[in-house]
Amino acid sequence: MSLLSLERFGVALRGREIFRDVDLTIAPGEFVGLIGPNGAGKTTLMRAALGLIAAEGRSSLAEMAPRLRAKAAAWMPQAREIAWPVSVETLVMLGRVPHLGAGQRATAEDHAATDAAIERMGLAPLRQRAATRLSGGEAARALIARALAQETPLLMADEPTAGLDPAHQISTMETFAALAAQGKSCLVSLHDLGLAVRHCTRLVLLAPGGGLVADGAPAEVLTPERLDAVFGIEAAWRDGEGGPIFQPMRVTR
Numbered sequence: 001m002s003l004l005s006l007e008r009f010g011v012a013l014r015g016r017e018i019f020r021d022v023d024l025t026i027a028p029g030e031f032v033g034l035i036g037p038n039g040a041g042k043t044t045l046m047r048a049a050l051g052l053i054a055a056e057g058r059s060s061l062a063e064m065a066p067r068l069r070a071k072a073a074a075w076m077p078q079a080r081e082i083a084w085p086v087s088v089e090t091l092v093m094l095g096r097v098p099h100l101g102a103g104q105r106a107t108a109e110d111h112a113a114t115d116a117a118i119e120r121m122g123l124a125p126l127r128q129r130a131a132t133r134l135s136g137g138e139a140a141r142a143l144i145a146r147a148l149a150q151e152t153p154l155l156m157a158d159e160p161t162a163g164l165d166p167a168h169q170i171s172t173m174e175t176f177a178a179l180a181a182q183g184k185s186c187l188v189s190l191h192d193l194g195l196a197v198r199h200c201t202r203l204v205l206l207a208p209g210g211g212l213v214a215d216g217a218p219a220e221v222l223t224p225e226r227l228d229a230v231f232g233i234e235a236a237w238r239d240g241e242g243g244p245i246f247q248p249m250r251v252t253r
């Protein structure tokens, strides 16, 4: 069983090929970090996989009816703008919409999922705050909570830890890892390779103009050669307590 399957998947934007011939399958229990330099196509790949932009090839999610897709995958976009001045609680509850029948009110189960997501993202003190009056990091946590409340088998998030303070970066990564340990899956784009190496079970590396160049365990993907060729950096890697410690050290070009 797979929660996402991309076959010979490709996207061109305004006539320019961003990537092509990408094959990617995500199974239950995986926490996949989608990594690559600016402009490599991480956002494009996730948006196209969800059917939000046109693509060539096949995406198992894009071919689903919207209502089924909303039960199969939750999506936290990179843009953090929240348009309506609803409370944080209401924003998070919006994650339950795919589970409600037409005109149906929220059930005890919907309230429980909302409460759990608010608790998990440390938003209890902000529960009644207008979502438009949150700081950037608080808004990110509220949008992650909305995706968690959706309780889908797959969670996809575009740079979810950007703008979060260190404690919330770590707890957010631990939340995704815990979902994977429960048999769900996460596909998350990340620029922080230290967080990616320490928490993800698998990394998928995109290179600008090169498409998918590596896919596997963090140590297999982030070889010194690839760090130099794709990111233009050198990094230190140590085995530490509770997982590897990865620190970019130097620009090589």
Ligand SMILES: Nc1ncnc2c1ncn2[C@@H]1O[C@H](COP(=O)(O)OP(=O)(O)OP(=O)(O)O)[C@@H](O)[C@H]1O
Residues within 6 Å of the ligand: 013, 014, 018, 036, 037, 038, 039, 040, 041, 042, 043, 044, 045
């Ligand atoms: N609407 C668009 N029209 C044309 N080109 C676009 C459009 N959106 C993105 N691109 C281009 O597609 C390429 C991939 O962009 P994308 O946002 O997917 O990269 P990314 O890996 O998510 O980058 P970042 O790490 O900077 O967020 C970039 O070169 C970008 O300029």
